[in-house]
Amino acid sequence: ELKVEQNPLFLSMQEGKNYTIYCNYSTTSDRLYWYRQDPGKSLESLFVLLSNGAVKQEGRLMASLDTKARLSTLHITAAVHDLSATYFCAVDSNDYKLSFGAGTTVTVRA
Amino acid sequence: DAGITQSPRHKVTETGTPVTLRCHQTENHRYMYWYRQDPGHGLRLIHYSYGVKDTDKGEVSDGYSVSRSKTEDFLLTLESATSSQTSVYFCAISPPSLAGAQGTPHYNEQFFGPGTRLTVL
Numbered sequence: 589e590l591k592v593e594q595n596p597l598f599l600s601m602q603e604g605k606n607y608t609i610y611c612n613y614s615t616t617s618d619r620l621y622w623y624r625q626d627p628g629k630s631l632e633s634l635f636v637l638l639s640n641g642a643v644k645q646e647g648r649l650m651a652s653l654d655t656k657a658r659l660s661t662l663h664i665t666a667a668v669h670d671l672s673a674t675y676f677c678a679v680d681s682n683d684y685k686l687s688f689g690a691g692t693t694v695t696v697r698a
Numbered sequence: 699d700a701g702i703t704q705s706p707r708h709k710v711t712e713t714g715t716p717v718t719l720r721c722h723q724t725e726n727h728r729y730m731y732w733y734r735q736d737p738g739h740g741l742r743l744i745h746y747s748y749g750v751k752d753t754d755k756g757e758v759s760d761g762y763s764v765s766r767s768k769t770e771d772f773l774l775t776l777e778s779a780t781s782s783q784t785s786v787y788f789c790a791i792s793p794p795s796l797a798g799a800q801g802t803p804h805y806n807e808q809f810f811g812p813g814t815r816l817t818v819l
Contacts, residue, residue, distance in 0.1 A: 631810045688740035
């Protein structure tokens with residue numbers, strides 16, 4: 589069974605500072621996805637990472653994948669208030685199913 | 699907009715009653731999924747479908763059944779609702795990946811509907 593662990597589960601960020609969310613998973617996979625969820629809303633796809641060493645960037649967010657370490661990171665640069673949300677990683681088990689982490693709830697304070 | 703709707707969006711029901719949630723897509727994709735979201739658990743797969751009348755169980759399928767008689771509709775049924783099934787339910791679809799295009803592997807990016815908040819009293 590594929591297990592996905594995110595940490596931290598809660599992250600209080602100060603505006604302007606940098607932070608990282610970690611996503612570890614238990615079995616081999618080279619496909620990983622990051623999603624964002626605003627309170628009371630649905631999940632929005634952020635990044636699709638499809639190989640070892642893949643790096644994707646969008647604005648202040650950058651995601652990377654290390655398949656050998658079974659680790660993905662979501663790096664936030666110079667946090668701003670509108671990045672407050674819950675972020676999920678999801679690992680593709682190569683059988684058309686995804687396994688999700690528990691989510692990291694991010695709050696950005698002034 | 700991924701072309702997914704869910705109905706109802708909110709429902710309150712009583713223990714022991716049957717409940718059916720509907721997911722409708724306008725994209726004609728083969729793969730459709732039902733998840734539940736509970737605090738501390740992320741999203742957990744209930745059932746999924748890979749075509750009309752083709753369905754399979756996910757990790758938390760007990761107490762749920764599904765049906766897919768048309769490509770565009772995927773129904774989730776709670777035969778006899780229990781309080782432990784109080785949750786937010788999301789439907790998702792997965793478009794065909796660009797498999798083979800310039801070496802891109804198969805992948806399974808999923809797009810989610812707006813969710814249904816179900817409360818079982």
